[in-house]
Amino acid sequence: MPDGNEAPTSLTLREVGARIEELRERNGLTQADVSARLLERELPVKLDHSQLSRIERAQRKRFSQEPALAVAILECVGAESDEQAEILALLSSDNPRTSPRPALWRRNAGVLGPTKFEGFLVLEQQATHVRNFQPRIVPGLLQTRQYALHVIAGMRPDLRAAEVKALVDIRIDRQRRSTTSGLREFQALIDEDCLRRTGVDEAVMKGQLERLAEEADQPGHTIRILPSADAIGVHPGLAGGFVLMDFPGHARSVVWLENMVSSGYFDEELYTDRYAEVFADLWNRALGPEDTRVRLKEIIKEL
Structure with a gap:
């Protein structure tokens, strides 16, 4: 079996990340290409390709609180205006999981x-x-x-x-x-x-x-x-x-x-x-x- 993805804390971020990846690949861009484009912009946060990978894999938990970065990424991957609107609407609806990690899971993290x-x-x-x-x-x-x-x-x-x-x-x-x-x-x-x-x-x-x-x-x-x-x-x-x-x-x-x-x-x-x-x-x-x-x-x- 090939390596599967690790489960994200947010299903919304997983969907957003998957759509960003699809747009990037549709336009023939690598993660390094997108990162290079982002470096040319005046953004408060700079992303290399590994950090972009975390976004695509829904591992950047605060991404839903970074709308300016999301807009920049969508523009860099070539998203059309309607695609941008739909993905940004998804992102704004994200409700990060706030319930604590069950104690039973914490106690047995070494086994899980x-x-x-x-x-x-x-x-x-x-x-x-x-x-x-x-x-x-x-x-x-x-x-x-x-x-x-x-x-x-x-x-x-x-x-x-x-x-x-x-x-x-x-x-x-x-x-x-x-x-x-x-x-x-x-x-x-x-x-x-x-x-x-x-x-x-x-x-x-x-x-x-x-x-x-x-x-x-x-x-x-x-x-x-x-x-x-x-x-x-x-x-x-x-x-x-x-x-x-x-x-x-x-x-x-x-x-x-x-x-x-x-x-x-x-x-x-x-x-x-x-x-x-x-x-x-x-x-x-x-x-x-x-x-x-x-x-x-x-x-x-x-x-």
């Missing part, structure tokens, strides 16, 4: 930091629609504590017991926060094989299946089981799990990907469109909501 997972937590709290495909495990927002403990300990043998517990606590806290965030729709696509997989204590697995049955009846939650590849054939989802997030306003969608050592988001249409297509295809291959409830009950009885 290496994989950049705190960025995922930030974006998840701001999402209105989440589509999650997991080919091997139950999605984190639906896991019981006991199941989460088993999964995280098995997937992260490099962690100490205290660190595993910390990640479990964060996962359960995510579930609590999702009930009060702006999340309106959660679609979970779960691989049937993971529900029948051996190696999980029977009581733990039964508790997890019962939790899924309960969640399937919750408003705003739609759970579908994807039958095994033996039943539906080889499909693109076998390449790995992913999370698609949609946000309010003008913010573009993102897909979050992770591997064993890192994670990050991608908002380029090359990524989001492709993963949206794959999710829709798998969603259509999966059991419908009612058939999913029936299948869950069948698997529970088998235990």
Whole structure:
């Protein structure tokens, strides 16, 4: 997986930065070209190409309070008057996140930091629609504590017991926060094989299946089981799990990907469109909501 972007503190700044980058590239300009043009202007702040990169990646938190600099950059990247007006209107509507960083995240920064997972937590709290495909495990927002403990300990043998517990606590806290965030729709696509997989204590697995049955009846939650590849054939989802997030306003969608050592988001249409297509295809291959409830009950009885 190529390196993904680190999550920004402001979705508006992310959108503004992406639009500036698109305008710059549309006009065949490098960041160094734009920086050189800016140096010719009488601005209170001088930017080199690395600082411009921070703006494009939404890492300059005070950018929404620098309208003169924004106008100069837009002029230097060749923005038309209507494009300038739209982007400046977006910038003026930016409301930087003022809520404190959760204490649980601060205390466990050493565990979250290496994989950049705190960025995922930030974006998840701001999402209105989440589509999650997991080919091997139950999605984190639906896991019981006991199941989460088993999964995280098995997937992260490099962690100490205290660190595993910390990640479990964060996962359960995510579930609590999702009930009060702006999340309106959660679609979970779960691989049937993971529900029948051996190696999980029977009581733990039964508790997890019962939790899924309960969640399937919750408003705003739609759970579908994807039958095994033996039943539906080889499909693109076998390449790995992913999370698609949609946000309010003008913010573009993102897909979050992770591997064993890192994670990050991608908002380029090359990524989001492709993963949206794959999710829709798998969603259509999966059991419908009612058939999913029936299948869950069948698997529970088998235990």
